[in-house]
Amino acid sequence: MLCLGLARLAGAGPATGKPATPGLPGPPPDPWQRFVPPVDSRYDWLQLKSGEWLKGNLKSLYNFTLEFDSDKLNLLNFAWKDVKRLRTAAPRSLRVETGRDRGQPLTVYGRIELDGDEVLVITGQHRQRYRREQIVSIGTRAEKESDYWSGKFSLGANLRAGNADLVDLSLLANARRLTAESRFVADYVGNFSRADGIETANNHRLNGHYDRFRSRRFFWRVINAEYYRDVPKNIAHQISAGTAFGYDLIRDGRTDWELSGGVGISYKRYVSVEAGETPSQTSPSLRLGTLYDTRLNASAKLKINYSFQILDKASGTYTHHFITTLSSDLWADVDLDVSFVWDRVQDPRPGADGLVPQRDDYQLVVGIAYSF
Numbered sequence: 001m002l003c004l005g006l007a008r009l010a011g012a013g014p015a016t017g018k019p020a021t022p023g024l025p026g027p028p029p030d031p032w033q034r035f036v037p038p039v040d041s042r043y044d045w046l047q048l049k050s051g052e053w054l055k056g057n058l059k060s061l062y063n064f065t066l067e068f069d070s071d072k073l074n075l076l077n078f079a080w081k082d083v084k085r086l087r088t089a090a091p092r093s094l095r096v097e098t099g100r101d102r103g104q105p106l107t108v109y110g111r112i113e114l115d116g117d118e119v120l121v122i123t124g125q126h127r128q129r130y131r132r133e134q135i136v137s138i139g140t141r142a143e144k145e146s147d148y149w150s151g152k153f154s155l156g157a158n159l160r161a162g163n164a165d166l167v168d169l170s171l172l173a174n175a176r177r178l179t180a181e182s183r184f185v186a187d188y189v190g191n192f193s194r195a196d197g198i199e200t201a202n203n204h205r206l207n208g209h210y211d212r213f214r215s216r217r218f219f220w221r222v223i224n225a226e227y228y229r230d231v232p233k234n235i236a237h238q239i240s241a242g243t244a245f246g247y248d249l250i251r252d253g254r255t256d257w258e259l260s261g262g263v264g265i266s267y268k269r270y271v272s273v274e275a276g277e278t279p280s281q282t283s284p285s286l287r288l289g290t291l292y293d294t295r296l297n298a299s300a301k302l303k304i305n306y307s308f309q310i311l312d313k314a315s316g317t318y319t320h321h322f323i324t325t326l327s328s329d330l331w332a333d334v335d336l337d338v339s340f341v342w343d344r345v346q347d348p349r350p351g352a353d354g355l356v357p358q359r360d361d362y363q364l365v366v367g368i369a370y371s372f
Helices: 002-009
Strands: 044-048 053-062 065-070 074-079 083-087 092-096 106-115 118-123 126-131 135-138 149-160 166-178 182-195 198-213 218-230 235-251 255-270 280-295 300-310 318-331 334-345 360-371
Touching: 044 065, 106 126, 149 334, 166 360, 218 255, 235 280
Parallel strands: none
Antiparallel strands: 044 053, 044 083, 053 065, 053 135, 065 074, 083 106, 092 106, 092 135, 106 118, 118 126, 149 166, 149 360, 166 182, 182 198, 198 218, 218 235, 235 255, 255 280, 280 300, 300 318, 318 334, 334 360
């Protein structure tokens, strides 16, 4: 204890590293705190609040998540709040909330410099300053149309021959086109099964929507459309279209949770019907849905998508589509996906043979997925 006290009296610095006696040199400052990226017309530069710097290509900022593509580290996702500094090499489009124009975001265009909570948008000699919290989204550096697009597809298969011949194929796919002002999303789920020459499953569902961002959390789903076919369920073709509005309950860079609702119209044609029944039906529809997407840890994500329609009784009264997917990183852009799908028609239409299809269809799909 005495030796420790004498050491402190002798001038040993405190835990902060600053010398107790004037004139004694302290530890050298961290050079990365003063680092300024070189002038660069090709690469974007990003610094995290941890002090780490990255060089690459800023893909987009959406839902408080910034996508950054590195040549060596591939595509990375960062929470917007964790980014300390950012400098883009080329001009980008931004959606900014200014409080004017009836609260609708304003689109600006220019090279971006973020430092702390200040965002500088530079166009020639003109400079516009905004606060970090005013930024709704940042568009990609689109040198060609493909730069706007990203997607994922997953394939699951079970093939068997011998005493029993079995073919079971499942395909799930997603494509997205994202700009600072809008997004287009399309999803496909298809299944085909044949056992000993008898078809046991043949269904396809393709849906898509086009959204316009109205504010940081509100969006207008300008068009929402879906095509569905399920022969064993006596549905030859089902086409739905409508419009909706949506709101983001959570957008924090780790979790996205949105709700949407709107109205539309649905057309359904049956494979076969009983004598005297019409083979097709048109109905107004009320459609509600929710999408929950979260990152569980560094290598796993969970996505839940649920939507339902209220129709007239001749069209099924009520239908819903539920799909949840657990994705786990394998290597690079390849994932292992486990998906559970549940489709339901409240009042299915009997076929010409009088048989009424089951209301519910369930499916568990294990597949290898590739993201691009």
